[in-house]
Amino acid sequence: MKRKKGRSFWWIVHSWLGLKLSIFLSFILLTGTLAVFAHEIDWLVTPAMRVTPQDAPQASWGKLAEAAARTDPSARLQTLYAPLDPWFAAEAWMDHGKGAPSRVYIDPWTAQVTGTHGWANAHRFLRQVHRHLMLPTKIGIPIVCSLALLLVISLVTGIVTYKKWWRGFLRRPRGGDARRLTGDLHRLGGVWSLWFVALIAVTGIWYLVETLGGNAPVPKLPQVTTLVPLPTKPALDRMVELVRRERPTLQIREIRFTQDNGLIFLGQDQAWLVRDRANGVAIDPSTGRVTMSLDGRDLSVHQRISEMADPLHFGTLGGIATKIIWFVFGALLTALAVTGATIYTLRLAKEGQAVERNLKVAWTGMGAWAYVCTALVLLALALTPGAIVGAS
Structure with a gap:
């Protein structure tokens, strides 16, 4: 009896969270999934990007x-x-x-x-709406990242509720009725995505820690005392060669032309799972002298964790191959959020009930959370023009 009550409690927690926040969770998961291929979406809709x-x-x-x-x-x-x-x-x-x-x-x-x-563009929209709902980052990031805690609870309660879950990887969904089929698909998708839920939850919690003051320090680039005009083509190419002599293994992915710091060359080097900003060379354009050299292998543990978060969260660590994997499992997580609410609806709905009536059952079950979650989504969309077009 105690075991049965325990499982019932875990099931109530799992279904309550999944239902009450399903609108907001589905929106964040969907935008995050699309954000994996945000650059590719822009490539499809912007002919100038295609070569x-x-x-x-x-x-x-x-x-x-x-x-x-x-x-x-x-x-x-x-x-x-x-x-x-x-x-x-x-x-x-x-x-x-x-x-x-x-x-x-x-x-x-x-x-x-x-x-x-x-x-x-699509990349800016998906990044900003997924990251902080177009709200000020100090407000929006904690709201979005709080869903990482929801994912952790859903992960734990789902495992506890699904008896002998490790047998479910190859369990075929049963037919017969929509409720049974949806439940089986939900469990099947859940066990296959356990690793991905854990990964997204951990990186999401890390983003929450960062925005609450636990962010790792970013190396400060040196100041240049003499401001000079942007280098000409030959001068820039000479500086590129200078950087390559200084760091032969640096794959330059970005050049920043800053008014205060001269030229900064960033990219990938021998450190794995870091953003481009972790590897770089700064040059004073007035003298052609290297003023700083950054190597991702020299980062502290705190900084390394910070640099790993983005490649792991968005699946960019292995190029197009890992992005496809992240997209597929992101779509699966979005489907789990939707099917979770569907299971609740089918459990309460009567046989042959109209779709409109089923939606009403789900909306009623969400209670006040339906209005809160919908308001957050609509607010993010309403703020989009000013947040992107008017950004500086």
Whole structure:
């Protein structure tokens, strides 16, 4: 009797959380899943981002910077990015002095500008709505990351509720009625996604820790005493060669043209599971002298954990292959959030009941949480134009 009561308690907790917060949880899981391929979505809808890979050496960084600067002489070249994949154009961010920067896309082989674009795109929308609901980060990030705690509770209660869950990996869903089939599919998807739920929950909790004051310090880049104009193409290419002599293993993925710090070259090196910012070389453009060299292998444990969070959370650690895996399991988690609410609805609904009536049953079961979760989603969408287009 005690075991039965214990399982009933865990089941109540699991189903209560899954139902009450299903709207908000489904929204965050869906936007996070789409965010895995946010750049690819932009590639599909923005012709200027698409290029044809060529069997030839790519243009130099200097040529790319020169092409971007020619496009809008009144703007300042802020950042230059290498192509994400061979079929992507290089991207430059142009600073206009106020408001958000604009984007310039450049063919990495011919150094020809393929087009320009504003700041708002699918990547910015999905990143910001998934990360902090377009709200100020100090408010939005804790709200979103609190769902990581929900995932932990759902993980534990799901395992306790599903007796001998380890046998469920190959258990075939039963037919017969919608409630039984939905329940079996929910359990099947749950056991296969256990590792992914744990991963997303742990990284989500880490983001929560960071926003509450536990963030790791980011290395400060050196100051440059003499401000000079942006380097010309030959000068930039010479500095690129200087960086390559200084750090032969550094794969340059980004160049920042900053007013205070000169030139900063960032990318991937020998450290695994770190963001591009963990590896870099800073150069004083007035002297051509290397002022700082960053190596991801020198990070503290605290910093290394911080750098690992993004590659693990969004699945970028292994390129397109891991992104596909993360997308599939992200879609599976979203389906689990939806089927959890569906199971509740089917349990209470009468046989042959209309869909509208079933939805009403689910909405009523959510109680006041239905209005709170829906309000958060609608608020994020309403804030989108100002949060993205008006971003600085």
